[in-house]
Amino acid sequence: MAREVPEREQQPLRLEGVGRRYGRRGPWVLSGVDLEVAPGALIRIEGANGTGKSTLLRLLAGLDAPTVGRVVGRPRTAYVPERFPATLPFTAADYLIHLGAVHGLSRAEAADAADEWLERFGAAEHARTPMSELSKGSSQKVAVAQALLAEPELLVLDEAWTGLDEPARGELERVVVERTAAGAAVVFVDHDPRRLAGRPDATYAVVEGALASRTGTGNPHADGPHLVVRARGPEGTTPPAEATELAASVEEVPGDAHRISVPESRSDALLRALLGARPPWHVVSVEPEPERPLGVVPRPRRPEPIETESS
Numbered sequence: 662m663a664r665e666v667p668e669r670e671q672q673p674l675r676l677e678g679v680g681r682r683y684g685r686r687g688p689w690v691l692s693g694v695d696l697e698v699a700p701g702a703l704i705r706i707e708g709a710n711g712t713g714k715s716t717l718l719r720l721l722a723g724l725d726a727p728t729v730g731r732v733v734g735r736p737r738t739a740y741v742p743e744r745f746p747a748t749l750p751f752t753a754a755d756y757l758i759h760l761g762a763v764h765g766l767s768r769a770e771a772a773d774a775a776d777e778w779l780e781r782f783g784a785a786e787h788a789r790t791p792m793s794e795l796s797k798g799s800s801q802k803v804a805v806a807q808a809l810l811a812e813p814e815l816l817v818l819d820e821a822w823t824g825l826d827e828p829a830r831g832e833l834e835r836v837v838v839e840r841t842a843a844g845a846a847v848v849f850v851d852h853d854p855r856r857l858a859g860r861p862d863a864t865y866a867v868v869e870g871a872l873a874s875r876t877g878t879g880n881p882h883a884d885g886p887h888l889v890v891r892a893r894g895p896e897g898t899t900p901p902a903e904a905t906e907l908a909a910s911v912e913e914v915p916g917d918a919h920r921i922s923v924p925e926s927r928s929d930a931l932l933r934a935l936l937g938a939r940p941p942w943h944v945v946s947v948e949p950e951p952e953r954p955l956g957v958v959p960r961p962r963r964p965e966p967i968e969t970e971s972s
């Protein structure tokens with residue numbers, strides 16, 4: 662299925678000095694963002710809730726325009742949002758055929774591609790189901806299929822795995838690997854640090870409106886900026902297993918709290934594990950780890966409020 666992206670078509674997409682704010686007086690969600698997305702690159706975007714990841718992805722997908730700065734080069738682009746509008750007056754197959762035609766496929770080619778992608782994602786039996794009657798997961802499979810129909814040169818996935826069942830999640834990871842091997846670029850956001858672990862060519866975090874380059878070692882225990890959490894539990898106990906699994910290192914400081922180093926991307930989950938332990942751990946402080954300098958250093962974060970679920 663993976664079509665090679667011909668050499669002559671390959672264009673990097675570049676964001677140059679891009680800033681975005683909503684409304685004339687709204688706060689800057691992104692500012693001074695420079696990013697190049699080269700053909701064949703797999704790029705992961707991380708960041709806490711509400712930092713601007715979706716805003717960045719919509720700019721990359723061409724669905725939104727920067728307030729300042731510019732976007733240069735526009736490969737054939739497809740986008741999968743986390744929430745797909747499922748109220749369209751079409752069956753799944755008709756919707757995909759219609760979109761295939763928009764992307765320049767003949768009706769027969771679009772019908773074949775629709776069948777193939779629905780089949781690959783385990784949704785073939787829903788081809789004749791009206792979109793409005795699809796479950797969230799099946800609707801998400803159609804969202805993924807619509808993005809893959811025309812074999813995009815740039816695929817932008819904003820938590821596209823959300824709602825997919827396990828086989829479809831695995832299939833989407835395989836498709837990403839196939840597309841990048843064929844020369845297409847893929848940029849994705851996903852809250853699960855294991856998603857495509859070890860595969861991204863680059864990982865960036867949106868921190869205070871800027872894009873911080875992370876080292877992208879592929880090792881989820883080594884990736885990105887780290888925070889130091891100092892936490893104290895009942896005398897003689899070690900931190901709960903859920904917390905130590907998320908940590909890069911755990912050190913007992915005699916007469917003091919435990920010192921836990923954790924990648925920032927997993928710090929909320931770690932704090933939840935500590936505060937949710939029975940009995941709960943007392944979080945003394947949360948600070949950037951000084952020996953891991955960053956392009957952008959996040960401000961020290963207070964342990965509360967804690968997000969209770971990812972968006």
Ligand SMILES: Nc1ncnc2c1ncn2[C@@H]1O[C@H](COP(=O)(O)OP(=O)(O)OP(=O)(O)O)[C@@H](O)[C@H]1O
Pocket residue numbers: 683690708709710711712713714715716717972
């Ligand atoms: N269309 C919009 N109008 C006004 N404000 C918006 C709009 N879209 C996003 N924002 C604001 O921009 C900020 C960044 O939102 P965005 O959805 O890009 O963050 P995110 O990192 O993707 O968040 P999450 O991890 O929760 O999905 C938030 O404060 C959000 O309220």
